[in-house]
Amino acid sequence: MKSYIEYSPNSDFPIENLPYGVFTSPKNTDKHIGVAIGEWILDLNVISHLFNGPLLKDKQHVFKEEKLNSFIGLTKPHWLEARSTIQSLLDVSNSTLQNDTNLRERKHIPIGYHGRCSSIVVSGTPIYRPYGQTLPVDGADPHFGPCRLMDFELEMACFVGGPPTSVGQRVTAKEAEDKLFGFVLMNDWSARDIQKWEYVPLGPFTAKNLGTSISPWIVTIEALRPYIVDNYPQDKPPFPYLRHDDNFNFDIKLEVDLRPESSPVATTICRSNYRFLYWTVKQQLAQQTVTGCSLRPADLLGSGTISGDTSDSYGSMLELSWKGTKPLRLLNGEERKFLQDGDTIILRGYCLDENGIRIGFGSCEGKLLPAIPFQE
Secondary structure, three states, X not given: OOEOOOOOOOOOOOOOOOOEEEEEEOOEEEEEEEEEEOOEEEEOOOOHHHOOOOOOOOXXXXXXXXXXXXXXXXXHHHHHHHHHHHHHHHEOOOHHHHOOHHHHOOOEOOOEEOOOOOOEEEOOOOEEOXXXXXXXXXXXXXEEEEOXXXXXXXXXXXXEOOOOOOOOOOOOHHHHHHHEEEEEEEEEOEEHHHHHHHHOOOOOOOOOOOOEEEOOOEEEHHHHHHHEEOOOOOOOOOOHHXXXXXXXXXXXXXXXXXXXXXXXXXXXXXXXXXXXXXOOHHHHHHHHHOOOOOOOOOOEEEOOOOOOOOOOOOOEHHHHOOOOOOOEEOOOOOEEOOEOOOOEEEEEEEXXXXXXXXXXXXXXXXXXXOOOOXXX
């Protein structure tokens, strides 16, 4: 395939990718569903009438909504037909969009918007250092105040798709693929000292709900399919509901940069890969539903921290600094054990094949701001 829209060979968003998102533009603040192609956004609201295949011709309304939920709530065959239609419309051999001046003028530059309820936020949204209970000294009384050991976690997250399931309905690992729409990068910010104190009675709770950053473009399973690799070797066979015979791991290269407020220079502090995950996303979805937990379109399933087996592949400050005993040295000469106010964390991820085709996720960026004073 070759797109009639020109873009850099290093673009995260070639015609082989086509990730989905929700965006606005300077001239139109209405939220539209779009697909990233190079440095542009193809507005699916504007071209909804061109989805005239057998499955989507009666579902064109899903591309006119402000959220992706209805489209994600369709079935895998619908997603495949949409991908095929978009690739065809963008192909250099197809004149439908190329020769329609009116439609081409309504393609947008990439000013993205994507959101979810509560504290899941899109890349670029700042995160405040949280208040909480900690136990600075074992055996002493707990302390209440700002987190002192703020951290990031390198993760990816998968959007659940397909029709909703009912309470009590399980999805096994062998059935899971039709419920998996696509991936985003995810920084699951963590307050380590708060987490340590609440972990024993509760498990992570307020240490994790302060904010979760995700990248704005959902890269579909189909775009990632050429990069499937062997599943991570598991120590012993899991229970039957967690078993699937096919490979469903992905060679996604991941990097984390830390940019202090005092310097424009960012330091790459982690290089990891999605393939290091022990459990596949199919197994994770099966575990989520084994109790009968229901699924809804656009539910988000986080991967957990993605760490490799080398010291520069650990996916958190807790691991990279060995619990604060080995500070990281940044390019500007500063050191970090944990994150300081003003630090910006930038996650990047991409796949690369032998032909140089790059399937990227863009970036997931968040700046840590000082704690908001607590008013008693």
